Amino acid sequence: MPNVVLCGYYGQGNAGDEALLLTLLQMLPPGVNPIVLSHNPTATSQAYGVTTVPHKSWQTLKAIAQADGFVFGGGSLLQDVTSLGSLVYYAALMKWAQLLGKKTIAWAQGIGPLQSSCANHITRFVLRGCTGITVRDQASADLLKNWQIPQAIAPDPVWVLEALPFAEMPDLPHPRIAVNLRTHGSMTLKKLTVLQVALKQFQQQNKASIILIPFQKSQDEAIAQQLYDALAEPKVIIAPLQPQQYKSLFAQVDFLIGMRLHSLILAAAACPCFALNYDPKVAQLQQQCNLPGLDLDQLPLDAEALSQQWTTALKTAQRLTPEQQRTIQTQVQAHQDILSRLL
Structure with missing residues (x-):
């Protein structure tokens, strides 16, 4: 059973990024064992029943070294608006996986904004070493085309996240x-x-x-x-x-x-x-x-x-409309296809 490290903004209490992680787990091919890098490993493990590793520790480097693949995503992680340090951290993990010869997938990425030439250089450098890339918006696709880096474009994967009932809504008047x-x-x-x-x-x-x-x-x-x-x-x-x-x-x-x-x-x-x-x-x-x-x-x-x-x-x-939803959900399949093909 192949072990694959999943790296993203996980375990930070952000519902959007947790939804991305859940969708990624939903899309992984059968037989793949996910190892999630998390800010809160205990909470992530308890919530999703997965193996976890603290996201900033020597265990992170060890987990990548022992794994068969590395999936980076999704979301707007390669950007320097939040901080250049965050971009450098994610890029360093991706490059570590690449140097070790791991299959490295940049998955469902929204590239940028990249405000500095340093951020542009780092992002271009690590993405060129990826085994496969999917992006979630046209601007990211255009940027990678300009850099002559192959990629597939599809809407954000969260469009196909499976719903769970929410029964705690108070009986409030409409609207x-x-x-x-x-x-x-x-x-x-x-x-x-x-x-x-x-x-x-x-x-x-x-x-x-x-x-x-x-x-x-x-x-x-x-x-x-x-x-x-x-x-x-x-x-x-x-x-x-x-x-x-x-x-x-x-x-x-x-x-x-x-x-x-x-x-x-x-x-x-x-x-x-x-x-x-x-x-x-x-x-x-x-x-x-x-x-x-x-x-x-x-x-x-x-x-x-x-x-x-x-x-x-x-x-x-x-x-x-239902037709618009079906169109988007069909397009999202590209994010799953790259996982099936490369993992």
């Missing part, structure tokens, strides 16, 4: 408006204040229930709590324990105002969405699925105008 915001450099105090005032007006005008959904406790919970304290009833903060439950949760709401990429992906098939675009990956999802939204850098400072945009979207936006 139910789900909201996911996160901390980010572009989310200034002024913009957050505008969003808060607009949300209060939106709730009042539509007699709506507000469901605040943090995806990562460390980055989303404080904003969710701030909004909760400012809003009127009915309101609730909900954070499902398992990533697969988000799909079922969104099936019980009427509209999502979403900032995180995977909040929009997990909701788009279940309810209409409005994207708050803070990153190129969100803009590309908007284009792919024709989602209404706003660039956070160009957020109107008129709360009433923003509230009216949401009201219009609530009345006119549509969830993805």
